[in-house]
Amino acid sequence: MAEAEAPERRGGGTEEIAFEEAGLRYEVDGEIATITLNRPGKRNAQTFATWSALAGIGENLPERVRVVVVKGEGPSFSAGIDLRMFTPEGVPGQGSFGSVARQDSDSLDRRIEQAQQGFLWLRRPEIVSIAAVQGHAIGAGFQLALACDLRIVADDVRFCMKEPALGLVPDLTGTKPLVELVGLAKAIDLCLTARVVEAQEAYRIGLAEQVVAPAELARAAHDKAAQLLSTNRDAAVATKRLLQGARLRTLEEQSAAERTEQAARLRALFAGS
Numbered sequence: 001m002a003e004a005e006a007p008e009r010r011g012g013g014t015e016e017i018a019f020e021e022a023g024l025r026y027e028v029d030g031e032i033a034t035i036t037l038n039r040p041g042k043r044n045a046q047t048f049a050t051w052s053a054l055a056g057i058g059e060n061l062p063e064r065v066r067v068v069v070v071k072g073e074g075p076s077f078s079a080g081i082d083l084r085m086f087t088p089e090g091v092p093g094q095g096s097f098g099s100v101a102r103q104d105s106d107s108l109d110r111r112i113e114q115a116q117q118g119f120l121w122l123r124r125p126e127i128v129s130i131a132a133v134q135g136h137a138i139g140a141g142f143q144l145a146l147a148c149d150l151r152i153v154a155d156d157v158r159f160c161m162k163e164p165a166l167g168l169v170p171d172l173t174g175t176k177p178l179v180e181l182v183g184l185a186k187a188i189d190l191c192l193t194a195r196v197v198e199a200q201e202a203y204r205i206g207l208a209e210q211v212v213a214p215a216e217l218a219r220a221a222h223d224k225a226a227q228l229l230s231t232n233r234d235a236a237v238a239t240k241r242l243l244q245g246a247r248l249r250t251l252e253e254q255s256a257a258e259r260t261e262q263a264a265r266l267r268a269l270f271a272g273s
């Protein structure tokens with residue numbers, strides 16, 4: 001995989017880094033990190049460099065960060081993978097799907113796994129990730145929104161899982177959250193028809209927590225971040241851990257997990273009293 005170009009640092013008080021080749025901007029302001037897909041002229045199309053840069057952000061996220069906002073510059077959140085990947089020439093420095101497909105099985109598996117690393121870290125219990133989504137969120141764009149814990153959408157949002165229409169499967173970690181959010185039948189409907197889901201349906205089926213006017217999207221994401229920061233940090237981390245594990249556990253196991261987490265909380269809160 002091609003690595004993202006060396007990041008270019010900017011700004012003063014807040015830490016801001018531009019990953020030019022990857023089409024990303026990254027900013028940390030106190031406990032909030034903001035990742036902006038920043039190729040609006042190409043509708044924030046994503047490449048392997050984008051995913052590599054996302055993974056790098058995840059690996060180096062400052063410990064103080066509690067909320068990560070993922071947003072897109074311009075009219076669309078993201079039009080998905082850069083369509084140049086489907087051409088013989090591919091994306092300069094990153095190859096094409098043709099060249100990727102000719103790799104041996106282990107290399108191919110590793111390449112997809114590396115791409116997935118850009119998405120997986122957004123679920124860590126230590127953070128809450130919010131996707132602020134306007135306009136098109138297609139393919140990899142839809143999956144990036146799905147990788148986040150919460151989705152706040154503008155009323156012009158258009159989600160589309162385009163991969164099956166292009167002969168591919170959604171492989172950027174989106175299938176599990178999609179099924180968990182909307183159920184198997186609806187996930188089959190959305191993916192196997194590659195149809196567009198607009199804002200009201202997204203809200204109704206659980207894809208979006210909140211629908212706002214496009215001009216209100218940034219404010220809504222900021223307000224949600226502020227609400228999330230208003231609770232106790234360690235309790236928030238422990239609670240997210242509990243909630244994430246709930247589906248996989250029996251009621252008895254979940255009750256036991258609650259006891260374990262609460263015992264740790266009580267000890268921490270009342271240590272020395």
Ligand code: CAA
Nearest residue numbers: 041042043045079080081082083084136138139140162163
């Ligand atoms: N890759 C590369 N360039 C893209 C792009 C993409 N996915 N989507 C848009 N662009 C470019 C266009 O080529 C155009 O560039 P120029 O101005 O240089 O011609 C520019 O962005 C603006 O595009 P449009 O004029 O088409 O903008 P629009 O607002 O009218 O339409 C759109 C927006 C509906 C998103 C449309 O651009 C579109 O359908 N894009 C392709 C979407 C797509 O099929 N994505 C692949 C999804 S599958 C996936 O993501 C697979 C995976 O993960 C493995």
